[in-house]
Amino acid sequence: MSNMLIKMKVNGTEREVLVEPEDRLLDVLRDDFGFKSPKEGCGTGDCGLCTVLMDGKPVLSCVTPAFQARDREIVTLEGLNDDPLMKNIEASFRDHHAAQCGFCTPAMEIMGYDLLKAKSKPTKEEVKEAISGTLCRCTGYYDIVDAIYDAGGSE
Numbered sequence: 001m002s003n004m005l006i007k008m009k010v011n012g013t014e015r016e017v018l019v020e021p022e023d024r025l026l027d028v029l030r031d032d033f034g035f036k037s038p039k040e041g042c043g044t045g046d047c048g049l050c051t052v053l054m055d056g057k058p059v060l061s062c063v064t065p066a067f068q069a070r071d072r073e074i075v076t077l078e079g080l081n082d083d084p085l086m087k088n089i090e091a092s093f094r095d096h097h098a099a100q101c102g103f104c105t106p107a108m109e110i111m112g113y114d115l116l117k118a119k120s121k122p123t124k125e126e127v128k129e130a131i132s133g134t135l136c137r138c139t140g141y142y143d144i145v146d147a148i149y150d151a152g153g154s155e
């Protein structure tokens with residue numbers, strides 16, 4: 001396989017990019033398109049910090065070849081700035097001081113969004129499960145779990 005020109009919709013806009021077979025979706029999003037919210041923590045599929053939505057499902061963009069996004073719809077945190085649910089989640093993160101260094105925050109918020117889209121009032125156990133693959137080196141997770149839980153409107 002050689003270079004190929006692929007199209008994908010990113011945060012609502014059709015994009016074209018020339019990719020090599022080994023190019024990672026993470027690098028295309030950050031370097032070609034300038035969306036810096038997906039972070040590289042490990043680069044090996046272990047930390048979850050590079051998570052984005054592909055056709056509405058979370059994927060690890062560091063282990064997703066860019067060509068797999070061909071004709072797909074990709075959403076990063078930047079694409080959810082005006083989304084009411086994401087605004088709730090972000091406000092709840094602020095209220096709970098759930099972002100310390102902030103490096104994991106975009107991925108945590110994406111995972112919270114994915115959960116709350118599917119279930120508006122999850123239990124704390126379900127919140128913990130939803131973020132179990134997303135690593136945070138700062139918070140001890142409690143504030144993040146509380147932030148997502150409260151954003152869901154649970155009692």
Ligand code: FES
Nearest residue numbers: 041042043048062
């Ligand atoms: S950077 Fe992708 S899982 Fe860690």
Ligand code: FES
Nearest residue numbers: 100104136137138
């Ligand atoms: S707030 Fe620093 S890694 Fe989570």
